[in-house]
Amino acid sequence: MRDIELLTEIINSIKDNNNTSRLDNIKPETNLRDQLSFDSLDLAELTVRIEQKFGVDIFENGVVLTVGEVLDKIKGRDEK
Amino acid sequence: MRNKLFIFDPFSHTEYTYTGLIYSLNTSIEINKIIHSADYFEIFRDIILSIIYDIPITLIDYGLSQQELSNLGLNEEALSEKISIDNSNPIEISNLISLIKANRKWQITLYTSGTTGTPKRIAHSFESLTRSVRTGEHKSGDIWGLAYNPAHIAGLQVFFQALLNLNSIIRLFGSSRAEIYSHIKEYSITCISATPTFYRLLLPFEESFNNVKRITSGGEKFDTKLTEELRHIFPEAKLLNIYASTEAGTIFASVNDSFILKEEYNTLVKIVDLELCIHKNLVGISDEITFDNEWYRTGDLVEVINNNPLTIKFISRKNEMINVGGYKVNPTEVELSLNSHPGVALSRVFAKRNSITGNIVIAEVMIKEPGLEEKALRIFLSERLQLYKIPRIINFVDSIETTHTGKLRRS
Numbered sequence: 001m002r003d004i005e006l007l008t009e010i011i012n013s014i015k016d017n018n019n020t021s022r023l024d025n026i027k028p029e030t031n032l033r034d035q036l037s038f039d040s041l042d043l044a045e046l047t048v049r050i051e052q053k054f055g056v057d058i059f060e061n062g063v064v065l066t067v068g069e070v071l072d073k074i075k076g077r078d079e080k
Numbered sequence: 081m082r083n084k085l086f087i088f089d090p091f092s093h094t095e096y097t098y099t100g101l102i103y104s105l106n107t108s109i110e111i112n113k114i115i116h117s118a119d120y121f122e123i124f125r126d127i128i129l130s131i132i133y134d135i136p137i138t139l140i141d142y143g144l145s146q147q148e149l150s151n152l153g154l155n156e157e158a159l160s161e162k163i164s165i166d167n168s169n170p171i172e173i174s175n176l177i178s179l180i181k182a183n184r185k186w187q188i189t190l191y192t193s194g195t196t197g198t199p200k201r202i203a204h205s206f207e208s209l210t211r212s213v214r215t216g217e218h219k220s221g222d223i224w225g226l227a228y229n230p231a232h233i234a235g236l237q238v239f240f241q242a243l244l245n246l247n248s249i250i251r252l253f254g255s256s257r258a259e260i261y262s263h264i265k266e267y268s269i270t271c272i273s274a275t276p277t278f279y280r281l282l283l284p285f286e287e288s289f290n291n292v293k294r295i296t297s298g299g300e301k302f303d304t305k306l307t308e309e310l311r312h313i314f315p316e317a318k319l320l321n322i323y324a325s326t327e328a329g330t331i332f333a334s335v336n337d338s339f340i341l342k343e344e345y346n347t348l349v350k351i352v353d354l355e356l357c358i359h360k361n362l363v364g365i366s367d368e369i370t371f372d373n374e375w376y377r378t379g380d381l382v383e384v385i386n387n388n389p390l391t392i393k394f395i396s397r398k399n400e401m402i403n404v405g406g407y408k409v410n411p412t413e414v415e416l417s418l419n420s421h422p423g424v425a426l427s428r429v430f431a432k433r434n435s436i437t438g439n440i441v442i443a444e445v446m447i448k449e450p451g452l453e454e455k456a457l458r459i460f461l462s463e464r465l466q467l468y469k470i471p472r473i474i475n476f477v478d479s480i481e482t483t484h485t486g487k488l489r490r491s
Contacts, residue, residue: 016455017454017458017472033256033257033258033281034256034257034258037256039256040277040278040280040281040405040436040437041404041405041437041440041467041468041472043281043436043437044404044405044434044436044437044440044472045440045472045473047434047435047436048432048434048440048442048472048473049473051434057434057435059434059435059436060435062283062284062309063280063281063283063284065284
């Protein structure tokens with residue numbers, strides 16, 4: 001599976017737990033807070049789930065705002 | 081003064097001026113014995129009335145679930161109990177502060193997450209809550225961003241700091257990043273007190289706000305990197321880090337991560353086996369706090385940097401409470417809730433570190449027989465626990481690891 005599909009899975013599992021509707025597709029420009037309405041607990045869960053899956057802490061060096069920035073962090077890990 | 085804003089609460093879509101507050105104080109004929117409201121104006125108005133009429137009250141977090149309320153023995157009847165007040169003496173803006181300060185025996189009871197699973201009741205006097213309040217002409221123009229839940233001690237301290245200077249209060253608690261920035265700008269907020277998690281969510285830097293003059297951080301371990309980032313967003317702000325607890329209120333303040341004890345507390349604070357201990361004279365009144373020869377053991381482990389004056393750094397918590405963005409979660413309480421589900425055989429609750437909230441709560445659950453789904457378990461928990469206590473990740477497992485003494489492993 002591509003990174004973006006795995007990330008969509010993770011985001012949807014967080015949305016399931018919040019009882020909010022799943023997304024069919026996410027775009028790199030999707031904003032985690034403004035469009036997905038993720039609060040601090042949602043973002044914390046997102047980082048932990050991504051770390052478990054990809055071994056990278058997306059918020060380690062500051063806050064990321066969009067799906068594209070998350071994907072860059074995941075990709076950055078592959079290139080290290 | 082006439083049209084000075086008292087509070088803006090975007091969640092109840094209300095803005096009250098001090099004139100509006102005074103009108104409401106003078107026309108109220110009763111107050112709730114137990115304050116349990118989502119409306120910040122109502123909460124603060126009832127607190128002020130209870131002080132002026134010297135009526136002891138209890139303040140309950142509106143976020144508590146039905147189950148948690150009933151665990152505390154609070155049913156619908158208890159929550160709707162009213163006390164009549166005799167409002168024949170007019171309250172005016174000019175005598176408001178002196179009426180508040182004239183209280184004799186007023187107390188407010190709060191609940192704090194206990195280590196045994198049941199919250200502890202702690203009563204605070206006006207003196208203990210306002211110990212760290214500073215007043216004066218130079219503070220009269222302060223505009224406070226309230227980033228704490230008002231049912232917690234930190235929120236009350238911000239409230240009193242603002243009220244005793246007749247400052248405006250802008251509710252920031254619960255708002256999104258974009259809304260927070262827009263309120264900071266629109267209301268020209270000058271002071272914010274919040275947890276590191278709140279500040280972390282304001283990142284990354286996009287715009288500077290020169291109107292903010294003071295930033296206070298507390299409730300979690302100090303974060304030096306975050307401080308550097310905040311300097312970009314609030315370049316004019318003085319940063320202050322405080323150490324406070326529900327039991328004792330504010331004890332230390334510092335501009336970095338080492339805390340210097342104020343001389344007046346010299347005989348009231350000591351360190352025993354690395355643990356910070358506070359004398360009972362500084363602690364709220366409660367039957368549920370145990371003292372060790374007049375000393376309250378905080379459970380906070382510290383490193384002594386200097387003995388005279390006493391200078392310390394915080395290392396960690398002694399007990400197992402999980403700090404989720406400044407809110408304390410007792411893993412035992414969450415395990416008891418999970419285990420009370422008929423389909424659950426055993427559970428283990430622990431913390432997982434992250435760079436947003438410090439920790440999140442994770443659970444491992446062993447089920448009795450196949451069929452119990454995560455969704456059903458989450459609904460079950462949401463009826464019993466506050467949102468931040470519900471495990472964000474629930475893993476269904478075949479066995480649960482214990483330590484060699486047979487205790488559940490916490491990490």
